[in-house]
Amino acid sequence: MQCYLCIYLMETVLFLSFSFVRDNEAIMIEKIARDVLDKLNATPSRDFDGMVGIEAHLREIKSLLDLDNVEVKIVAIAGPAGIGKTTIARALYGLLSKRFQLSCFVDNLRGSYHSGFDEYGFKLHLQEQFLSKVLNQSGMRICHLGAIKENLSDQRVLIILDDVNKLKQLEALANETTWFGPGSRIVVTTENKELLQQHGINNTYHVGFPSDEDALKILCSYAFKQTSPRHGFEELSESVTKLCGKLPLGLCVVGSSLRGKKEDEWEDVVTRLETILDQDIEDVLRVGYESLDENAQTLFLHIAIFFNKEDGDLVKTMFAESDLDVKYGLKILENRSLIKMKIFSNGDTKIVMHRLLQQMGKRAIQKQEPWERQILIDAREICHVLEHAKVSSYFLSSIFNYNVN
């Protein structure tokens, strides 16, 4: 690689010294610098190695981004939940961020609603958080909505706005292309195509469902850590893939739950999947939850309800005085693709659970018998408990001290 780079640079220098294109020298130098950087970052970061179909997605998006163009562009990645938008956006960010003066992956937008703010206050709050992160200055305080333009209009930035679900979020963070310096790129991922129209975003990459062949590869990459079925599992793999539907998240959770399992356990899963109507994704994901032991199920539900996107150490402290083995539980959940542990350069960790898995967790609680429940989430039940200060025998869960005299 180094050798190749040297030759490349020498060629470049020779080429420039001939001054074929003196007028365009500045542009040329920039292009070369970028090409060199590209060579250095030729492959997406290792996290995405082996993700089936990622190269094709990235190629398409890069052509939409039209990186040599000095205009500012907003490009969207659209598709249903669980199709892999965020994964693609992360790979894209890993691939391109070094080419820009400033870059930022904004990943907590969906939960960004706070009661108590009016619309203006909400936007200010979002801009504050955003600028703190982009400029790496914690706790920035701003007093008007022109702050992004003030700070970024002369910077070439790459901003990823992940999982946008409200127009207000786009208006707050990327209302005008003039807010950002020449050559900037804003990438928005969303399930809501209407929102893109409303904001006037025309450059959209629609993430499609994988082909049958790719779907099988995805399942196998989680079940066998290779892209084709292990000997003897060919038919079973095809049946499971078909029954999961083609959503990558479903394939990945079910595939992970089958890792190292014997044929009869695969057959059980096939039987289980056959009862699911219309390949309902929550039911498909439930197969992953049900394969867990009690310890991991409890932890899964607590993360789904209370601790999604929380710091790993904080969660460990939360359970420090309980019998729950959090460290081991997190490992299991991660191996089963039910959570992702994001590790930051300073050593902090963040537990991230996909929204569809979170919803499945809620449904799993609703399906529990009332006396089994450790977590109360039904608003009507909670109202009843709080207003009457009485616990009917209906709730004999461990939260309550039902021996009160």
Add this chain to the structure above:
Amino acid sequence: MSFDISRISEVSIRKKAFKRMPNLQFLKVYKSKDDGNNRMHVPEEMDFPCLLRLLDWKAYPSKSLPPTFNPEHLVELNMHSSQLEYLWQGTQVGVVLDIYELGIFSFMLYDALSLSATVWFSNIFSRSRISRRWICHSPRI
């Protein structure tokens, strides 16, 4: 307990409501949808569960936590957009220990802390990284 108040119109919590749930460790009150005003009445003298480890109550409606509130086991206190003026008697809010999304401290002390709070703060600092976290912003004025 995770209480989404966007689906209810009004709730008055009884003073002794949490007395019956001494094992409650995680309490979260939030709104998943912005559907106008929800009326939530919290009595001033309400007893919080004493083993509480997570108190995440967005838009907490009272000016202070009850005087009997015991933070001994509390790991995270998150009272975003609340009406809090005092954490509990003697401790003014603005005493914001804010280890925010970025995981970096920004920390303001507006007023003298009560002795108990000072002790608690030092307790927090002596622990490693984000093992405890408080966020109690009042809404922007």
